[in-house]
Amino acid sequence: MPTPLNQSVADSALLMNSLPLGLLRTFVRPHEDHGITPELMADLRILSRVPGLLVACNYGGTLCAAEGVSTETLPLDSAAVALRALAALPNTHAAIISGRSLRDLAAVSRLPAEVHLVGSHGVEFDMGYAYNLSLATETLLQQVATALTEAVAYEKGVSIVRKPVGVAVHTRPATPEVVERVIFKSRQIAVEYGLYFIIDGTVLDLTVEEPAKGQALDALRQRLGVSAALFAGDAESDEKALATLRGPDLGLHVGSGMTTAGHTIPDPEAFARVLALLFELRRSWLFGEDAVGLERHSMIANGTSTALLTPDAKVCWMSHPLPDSGSLFAHILGGDPAGHFSIEPVKPSPVLAQRYLDNTMVVETRWADVTVTDYLEPAPEGITSLVRVLSGTGTARVTFAPRPDYATAPFNMEIRDHEVHVVGTSDPIILVAPGVDFTITNDSRHATATAEVQLQSGPVVLNLRCGDTESLPTDLDGEPGRRAAVVQSSREWVTSLQLPTIKTSLVRRSALVLKSLVHEPTGAVLAAPTTSLPEGIGGTRNWDYRYCWLRDGAMTVNALVSLGSTAEADGFLRWLGGILENAPGPEWLHPLYSVTGAPLSTEAIVESLPGYAGSRPVRIGNAADHQVQLDVFGPIAELIHDLGERRGYLPDGHWYLMEQMAHAVIARWHEPDHGIWEARRPPRHHVYSKVMCWVTLDRALRAAVLHGRAAHADWSSTAETIRAEVLREGWDSSAASYTVAYDSPDLDAAVLHIGLSGLLEVNDQRFLDTVAAVERELRVGPTVFRYRYDDGLPGLEGGFHICTTWLIEAYLAVGRLDDALELFNQLVALFGPTGLLPEEYDPGTETHLGNHPQAYSHLGFIRCAQLLDRYLASADVE
Structure with missing residues (x-):
């Protein structure tokens, strides 16, 4: 079965799948009295969603039923599984901070290296600690062990155990009367020898080191770089760790007795259920719930x-x-x-x-x-x-x-x-x-x-x-x-639309999608109605598309114009005119705006949301707002030209906008920019951007002739200069193709527009070679990738549906009808069950990706259906 997970997520998933996770889900049953109150549940939900989490606890009495010296004190199976599972999650750490010696803790717990172990009440972080004790300390502890043996070892159910920094008196099998006498005598010996005295459940510790579970928890926090912690304990010494908790941290007391912890649960079995529940909540946050395609x-x-x-x-x-x-x-x-x-x-x-x-x-x-x-x-x-x-x-x-x-x-x-x-x-x-x-x-x-x-x-x-x-x-x-x-x-x-005969129902649905993305009160057009639906599952290429890109908006309403609906184009151009009134000049237009025409706020991240299928971060806003994208003027000029051509007249307001677009190109066409794909790298001389600058002037010149308007004197000469430069500088002989930017061998599907726009004749060998190169290097099955080069962003992405439609259009332009029909039918097969398309498709995992539904995908599909309809109609006539 194909999986939507990328490799890093898959690695974590494989590690977790090696655990009996089905066991975890059986520990928390609805309506069962397991000590998990609604308040605790709410706090666990909050804790599960922090960026970095540490889950730490005491050992005896918390992970197992009681403290002791034998292997009977193995952790509960359910607790061990849950702790291991938590430690296997990304950005999640597990630790035990115990009064036991580190060597004893490691031997008895049998937990893997992923779980951090700290012994001797938070003092002993490594096995070599005991070898650094002075001879005087060793002598003192030997004297204390002898004194305890003489004073209490004869009591039934009592045993004496040496630790690296102290001596322990175990009393678990002893009667309450015996325990009371042993505590009294042991405390006297501790005072006599100047040692710390700790009652840790059924264990009495006389130690040369002050209990440091709080310091140990803080040390683990700093070492692991976590943002919040859970600590659970049952003993008095655990209160020192609980006292360090703050903010979203969560404290649990296991068993009876006074505590400063925020919540109390009855026993280790209940704590095992808490761990299992926390794992499920965090796994869901990290990887997403079972995501619907x-x-x-x-x-x-x-x-x-x-x-x-x-x-x-x-x-x-x-x-x-x-x-x-x-x-x-x-x-x-x-x-x-x-x-x-x-x-x-x-x-x-x-x-x-x-x-x-x-x-x-x-x-x-x-x-x-x-x-x-x-x-x-x-x-x-x-x-x-x-x-x-x-x-x-x-x-x-x-x-x-x-x-x-x-x-x-x-x-x-x-x-x-x-x-x-x-x-x-x-x-x-x-x-x-x-x-x-x-x-x-x-x-x-x-x-x-x-x-x-x-x-x-x-x-x-x-x-x-x-x-x-x-x-x-x-x-x-x-x-x-x-x-x-x-x-x-x-x-x-x-009913008012003029629809092609090819895939009419899907074209109709695509037209409805495009119309739905028009914000009627303002005339702006959304690129998509969603944010942060990922370009790669588990990756970071998650962008907010709920804005109006000048390019996307112009292309969207132009697709509707081609179907016979012009009101959306009028609204968009009015919206654009309002933006120009407040801009210092057309050459300083932003690539995108809010539907209200306002510039975007700073791009931000919503840390509390895990993202679709665990793909984070969830972004609000779009930093592309501050980029230079010189191609945006071309689609606007093409829209004005096509709208005027369809109607047979060009209003003064639209001609003024055409002049403004041409002015912007004259002012800035020679500059590098960030390009159509908004690479978050230094600007380059992108071939597609230069082609669209040429398109702006070419469509302005055509509109002037068509409607009897006066073209500006520098439009024609500048258009020819741009064309000559693109044909010269955009070609890369090593790639045998036009490429993404000057002095670059990297391919980019957008350069197909060098022929599709009319800048280069479609029968020119250079265009034929470019089509072949894109097909060879960027097409994978039913989809076409934007490019394959390193764009400075981590992670992978799918093929872009609009790039697929450009290759279909290029096939038709060069006379490859069978190839166009084959790829078109493959694209049709990718539509969702109700006729919608997101932005991308990953042919390797058969996963649909990107914001949904995407205007680009549907407008590209409409154009392909129209072109195929005309192509086949003309072939029938011949």
Whole structure:
């Protein structure tokens, strides 16, 4: 079976798989009285999500039933397995800090080297410690051992054991009366010889060193570089370690007695369950819960908001009020703790189907006796309205678990009539649910509302309203009419499109996706509705795409123009015009903006979220905002040209924008930049960027001729200068291809545009060689990689769907119809079950990757279907 894990994650997974982990899951059973309170559970969840974790504990009485001198004191099997499993996790360490000598501790515990051992109450870190004691100390300890032997060794159940820094009196088999006498006499001897006296469970220690479990815990923290620790103990000496805990640290006391620990659990068996539970929570945070394939997620949208659904109707991603605002549900990036809105049948059954209602963004998920219909209805800007209609003959279970602001914002819930109010958030969040009786539970940090809904009497409507208290629907009987209006509006728009005859249904779905990524109040266009869905599972190439790239936005609305829908292009160009009004000049445009037109805030990391399938970090914002990307002017100029050509006229405002794009190119085309792929390295003279600079001037010149506008005097000469330089400097003889940048042999799929743009004739041998090189070096099965060179970022990535579509287009341009059809059909096979595509595909692991759904992927697919349609139509005519 293919695995989505990259090698580093796989190595850790193999190590853990060597352990009997199935055993761990049996130690914590629902509804069992095992001392794990809701408060402890909440603290364990928090602790499990810290970047670096140390799990430390005492030995006797904590990991095993009692202290003693025999091998009967092996740790509980369950505790040993859990401790080993924790030590095998990345950025997770395990340690035992015991009163035993280090040699005895190592022999009796039989734990692997991954578990750090510290003996003699925190003093003995290595086996050589005992050999460094002075002769005077050795003599003193021998005298103490003799005194103890004479004073208490005759007592039944008492034994004397020498340690490297002390002498121990073991009393486990002795009666309480004997223990009382032995403690009294041993303490007297300790005072007489000037030693420290420690009662550690059933062991009495007389030692030359002061107990240092607290110092030992701090030393381990510093050595291992952890950010939080758990410490568990049962003895008085463990209190010194518990006293050092701070912040997100967690202290556990095992057994009875007074303690400063935050939680008390009854016995070592309960501690073993805590360790097993902590392992499961941390493993889930590090590697992600069983991740649903990205391509299997469906999107709903209404022109202002978007949300993602899993195949079983779980709302796993939604932000409010803007696309780049904090999430309300982020299950896709962090599992249940990150927030979700789930509906499922009470009677377990598999999902029979999930589909879009024809020509809409309304999703229907169906089980045997429950059906859920989901859509986002139109709402004023700043308001999100999610409607979920439950129908069928069975009983549905509803779980409403919002977790605002990436699960970092505190909140509470209240039930008012048949409304669930989320309390304490900056915007009102209300779930309107007439006839549904919710129960609210709280884990001391987050609240969750649950209900079971009988559907035999008719459909039940749930309406989640965010940012709105004035127009809450009190009577949801009108829902069918509201849904019908949403459906009719969508279908009327689809009917207006001019669709190709090839894969018409997928083109139609792709067009709906592109329209859904248009933020109608502003005209901006999202590259994707999500953040940090990884380009490599377990890797760090996780970016926030909830913004409007000038390039992506122009290409998206131009794809819709090609299908006959122009309103989105008008909105985008208005949005761009507003940005230019506030820019110091067109040449200083940023590559991307918030949908509001504002520059982005600093890129940040949400440490509390583990990421999709454990792929961290989760990023908010995008540092590419500060890059120089000179190619962005080309797609804008092409959009203005194509829109004017389709309509037969060019408004003054659009011509002004064309002039601004040309001005930007004249001012900066000769500079190096960061390129289309936003490499986080020093700028270079990227061939694709230069080609797009040429495209800007070429389309401006064409538009001037087409619409009788006056071209600027320097446009033509500069365009020719750029073209000549690109053809000369962009070619690399060793690669026999145009390459990513001047003076570089590295291939880049984007250089296919040297022919696709018209800069170079497609029958020129240099373009034919470039197509062959990209095919040879970058195509792997059904996908094409952007490049293979080192871009300065760790980890790997998949092939990019838009690069695949460029190669299909290049095949057609050079007359290779069979190759184009073969690759096109392979791309079609990668679509998800509801017709959506993420950004990338890894052919090695057969894993879909990247933010989802991706505008690039769908606009590239539309263009290929159109080109194939025209190509085949012209072939039929001939």
